Amino acid sequence: MSISVPDKVWWKPIDKEEKIWLFLAIIWMAISFLWMPIYHFIGKQNPSNESYRVTREQWDTLTDDFIKKYQVKDASGNLVTMNDIPVVHPPAGSDVYLEGRAWKWWPVLELEKGKTYRVHLSAVDFQHGLSIYPLNINYMALPGYDYIITMTPTTSGEFPILCNEFCGIGHHTMVGKLIVK
Amino acid sequence: MSDNNERFGAPGTFVLAIIFIVTFIALYFLNYKYLASIWELR
Amino acid sequence: MAGQDFRTCPTTGLKVHLPAENLIKANAVAAVLLLLIGGIAAAGVALTRWPAIHLLPADWFYRILTLHGLAMLIAWIIFFEIAALYMGASVLLNSRLAAPKVGWLAFLLMVVGVLLIAVMVLWGQADVMFTSYPPLKANPLYYLGVILFAVGALIGCLLFFATLYKARKEGTYPHGSFPLVTFGLACAAMIAISTLIHGAAIYIPAFLWSLGFMGMDPAAYRLVWWALGHSSQQINVAAMISVWYLMGTLTVGMKPINQKLCRTAFVLYVLFINVASEHHLLVDPAISNAHKIWNTGYVMHLAVLASMIHALAVPAGIEVALRKKGYTSGLFEWLKKAPWSNPGFSATALSIFIFGFMGGITGVTFGSEQVNITAHNTWRITGHFHSTVVGGTTLAFMGATYYILPLIFRREVLGMGWAKLQPWFYGIGMILMAGGMMLAGAYGIPRRHWDIVNFGGSPFAFTWDPTVYMWLSVFGIGALLAVVGGAIYILVTVGTVFFGRKLE
Numbered sequence: 001m002s003i004s005v006p007d008k009v010w011w012k013p014i015d016k017e018e019k020i021w022l023f024l025a026i027i028w029m030a031i032s033f034l035w036m037p038i039y040h041f042i043g044k045q046n047p048s049n050e051s052y053r054v055t056r057e058q059w060d061t062l063t064d065d066f067i068k069k070y071q072v073k074d075a076s077g078n079l080v081t082m083n084d085i086p087v088v089h090p091p092a093g094s095d096v097y098l099e100g101r102a103w104k105w106w107p108v109l110e111l112e113k114g115k116t117y118r119v120h121l122s123a124v125d126f127q128h129g130l131s132i133y134p135l136n137i138n139y140m141a142l143p144g145y146d147y148i149i150t151m152t153p154t155t156s157g158e159f160p161i162l163c164n165e166f167c168g169i170g171h172h173t174m175v176g177k178l179i180v181k
Numbered sequence: 182m183s184d185n186n187e188r189f190g191a192p193g194t195f196v197l198a199i200i201f202i203v204t205f206i207a208l209y210f211l212n213y214k215y216l217a218s219i220w221e222l223r
Numbered sequence: 224m225a226g227q228d229f230r231t232c233p234t235t236g237l238k239v240h241l242p243a244e245n246l247i248k249a250n251a252v253a254a255v256l257l258l259l260i261g262g263i264a265a266a267g268v269a270l271t272r273w274p275a276i277h278l279l280p281a282d283w284f285y286r287i288l289t290l291h292g293l294a295m296l297i298a299w300i301i302f303f304e305i306a307a308l309y310m311g312a313s314v315l316l317n318s319r320l321a322a323p324k325v326g327w328l329a330f331l332l333m334v335v336g337v338l339l340i341a342v343m344v345l346w347g348q349a350d351v352m353f354t355s356y357p358p359l360k361a362n363p364l365y366y367l368g369v370i371l372f373a374v375g376a377l378i379g380c381l382l383f384f385a386t387l388y389k390a391r392k393e394g395t396y397p398h399g400s401f402p403l404v405t406f407g408l409a410c411a412a413m414i415a416i417s418t419l420i421h422g423a424a425i426y427i428p429a430f431l432w433s434l435g436f437m438g439m440d441p442a443a444y445r446l447v448w449w450a451l452g453h454s455s456q457q458i459n460v461a462a463m464i465s466v467w468y469l470m471g472t473l474t475v476g477m478k479p480i481n482q483k484l485c486r487t488a489f490v491l492y493v494l495f496i497n498v499a500s501e502h503h504l505l506v507d508p509a510i511s512n513a514h515k516i517w518n519t520g521y522v523m524h525l526a527v528l529a530s531m532i533h534a535l536a537v538p539a540g541i542e543v544a545l546r547k548k549g550y551t552s553g554l555f556e557w558l559k560k561a562p563w564s565n566p567g568f569s570a571t572a573l574s575i576f577i578f579g580f581m582g583g584i585t586g587v588t589f590g591s592e593q594v595n596i597t598a599h600n601t602w603r604i605t606g607h608f609h610s611t612v613v614g615g616t617t618l619a620f621m622g623a624t625y626y627i628l629p630l631i632f633r634r635e636v637l638g639m640g641w642a643k644l645q646p647w648f649y650g651i652g653m654i655l656m657a658g659g660m661m662l663a664g665a666y667g668i669p670r671r672h673w674d675i676v677n678f679g680g681s682p683f684a685f686t687w688d689p690t691v692y693m694w695l696s697v698f699g700i701g702a703l704l705a706v707v708g709g710a711i712y713i714l715v716t717v718g719t720v721f722f723g724r725k726l727e
Contacts, residue, residue: 002468015189051508147508164669166341173679191539
């Protein structure tokens with residue numbers, strides 16, 4: 001019984017079926033563990049290994065410069081915005097900045113398909129969660145950390161960005177946009 | 182109150198356990214297959 | 224030993240220490256009351272997230288969601304576990320509880336803690352969710368409430384170990400190793416102590432931070448908080464599996480097939496499971512990939528191995544016991560003829576199925592380093608942990624209640640007809656609900672989100688793949704079934720405690 005004291009000697013050999021199961025379980029656990037480092041070599045989707053501490057002042061300077069430099073202008077030379085958020089078209093393959101703030105993703109990025117970008121992700125007030133629909137790509141944006149995700153968009157279109165970390169009462173209104181041309 | 186350890190003698194459970202591990206392996210790699218379809222990320 | 228402090232249980236022949244019995248009753252009653260509060264909150268949350276109804280306004284949704292997490296994951300489960308610990312140490316070993324007064328102190332601290340938490344949350348002073356990630360800040364009294372509760376639980380765990388020591392020293396049980404259930408509960412209590420120390424390491428700084436005495440780094444908070452948040456779930460796993468073994472014995476007379484294997488598996492939990500908390504941080508900055516793989520891969524998978532061992536050992540023990548009753552034809556006659564109308568048995572069987580097939584598999588998969596990119600903070604995660612901690616742990620505890628009522632409260636279960644249906648409502652509801660969550664989450668539906676239809680009027684609002692709405696409906700129907708199952712459980716339990724026929 002499970003609720004009574006066992007035999008004095010309960011360290012007894014295990015049966016054949018249990019041995020087979022133990023063998024299968026250990027092998028599968030080893031494979032599912034080793035698969036993670038292996039996927040770093042054979043797979044094209046791996047979590048980033050690059051992040052830096054960043055102060056609010058440093059981050060603001062970086063993003064302001066970035067937006068000033070690359071904000072899109074229309075035919076008559078006016079700066080383009082989308083719902084009052086600047087639309088930015090950085091050069092292919094450059095460093096780009098994406099900021100989570102209550103309750104906006106700032107700015108709207110315009111990327112080119114097949115080009116590789118270093119996306120700097122951070123937050124300025126609360127913790128935010130980057131979630132790109134419909135690809136279901138999710139990363140954390142934390143205040144004080146510059147998290148660099150090296151990203152190559154392989155499909156084009158307009159991709160909504162959700163926030164999936166609770167960031168206050170307006171959390172659900174936090175939707176942004178990423179455009180891939 | 183003491184008990185002897187039983188012989189295994191549970192073939193039905195063994196079959197269920199095999200179904201379990203096969204489901205497990207299938208679902209694990211299915212998720213990687215889905216992952217491989219999204220953008221390249223490093 | 225003063226004889227008048229004990230009674231002999233007519234069913235099991237065990238000697239029950241009456242002060243211990245009172246403490247078990249108090250903790251179990253508190254657990255069920257908090258399940259009621261958490262359950263009402265659950266209904267509010269589910270009916271809001273189901274877009275067909277969208278019941279609560281935004282501020283109350285987030286508030287009630289915070290309350291739901293704390294009432295269920297912290298209060299209901301830990302009160303029940305403390306009751307189980309006292310039972311495992313005192314009743315199963317025929318021993319007196321080492322210090323009942325200390326047990327009442329622990330109980331008092333936990334009650335005060337929970338009240339403080341509940342008042343702060345409902346007052347709108349702690350709209351921070353279960354995880355309270357800084358820089359979101361709650362009223363200092365909220366953190367203090369969590370600390371008081373944790374200290375109470377810690378005292379309860381220490382009292383459990385003191386009772387084990389006393390029982391051994393006084394020789395109240397036949398000489399030998401502890402029964403398997405007590406051994407499993409001891410492992411749960413060891414994990415609990417380590418968990419609660421991590422809890423102190425994060426909630427005391429958070430308390431001081433909320434008072435303005437220190438700063439708080441968001442990434443560091445997440446790391447230490449999850450050392451509490453993740454390993455507290457492992458207390459639940461170890462306690463739940465102990466309950467599976469207990470219920471196997473109580474319902475069909477199961478004997479563990481190989482004690483060596485079962486006990487080794489429990490030790491694997493103690494050694495490895497507490498470390499595996501970084502699978503919550505796989506898409507966080509500040510931790511290297513190598514460390515993430517080491518922590519979640521290597522160490523977690525050794526703990527998963529333990530679950531795989533129990534996954535065979537528990538049903539196999541049940542099968543052997545049922546075959547002994549004569550259900551020997553074919554592979555599955557034992558399964559067909561099992562006592563499915565016994566709510567203790569059906570709850571345990573459903574718990575094993577939901578925990579293993581739904582919770583276990585998805586846990587390892589979503590917690591693997593790369594897949595987590597497509598799972599982190601989506602509803603897939605919520606679906607996963609509702610399979611483990613609700614469909615698994617809570618359902619197993621519900622099944623155990625149908626035996627605790629006659630054995631400890633000495634009341635015949637009132638409304639047995641309803642009780643027989645209860646695990647099915649709750650279990651099937653949870654399968655649909657968690658399944659719906661995980662499938663909708665695979666499309667990117669976020670967790671902790673009030674408005675996935677209009678996004679509170681955001682100009683960037685978009686529409687989801689239409690398939691999502693089907694999974695949302697599956698979720699909603701499942702949630703309703705589970706709420707009905709939970710309501711039956713509470714009515715049966717409370718009805719029995721107050722009006723059930725007294726047993727000798």
